[in-house]
Amino acid sequence: MNRAIIAKSIITSLGCLALFAPNPAAAQIIPQPWVSVGGKDGDTTYAVGARALNLGVELGVGPDGATGVDVLRFLRLPVVSPYVGxxxxxxxxxxxLSGGVQMGAGDRxxxxxxxxSVRGVNGQLGIRF
Known part of the structure; x- marks a missing residue:
């Protein structure tokens, strides 16, 4: 075989391996819970959530006693994890509709x-097990 073909095959294989390689499963299966406090229109809002396998769920209480649930999708990046929901x-x-970002503040x-859009701006604090 030609050296150019072998080199291209190796580069392509390594690229595909990097693209489709699974993330460490053990770290993703353990849920990462958080609490959230925020506000909208002068009312204080609260929520609790958990994340596993780059999916999350958040149960929240908004203005006028509105309660609800949000389903979130996280994008795992090296420093931060933005999400939409x-x-x-x-x-x-x-x-x-919701969106935001989470980032590590130490090991745990x-x-x-x-x-x-219902609960307004919020801050979150969570723990990793």
Whole structure:
């Protein structure tokens, strides 16, 4: 075989391996819980959430006693983990859209900031097990 063909095959194989290589599963299976406090229109809002396998769920309480759940999708990057989500809230609040970012604050803790269309701007504090 030609050396150029062998080199191209090796480079392509390594590229595919890097692209499709699985992330360490043990670290992703253990849920990472967090609490969130924020505000919208002068009301304080609260939420609790958990993340595993780059998916998350957040149960929140918004203004006027609206309660709901958001499903989140995380993008795992080296330093930060941005996320987007969609949820549904009671008290005629309807569908909520959310987005934000979480990042490590040491070996066992992480912090985050986000926005939810029902609950407003919020800060997050979580723990890794």
């Amino acid at each position: 969609v949820g549904y809230y009671s008290e005629d609040k309807g569908v909520a 803790f992480f912090v985050g900031a986000g926005y939810n």
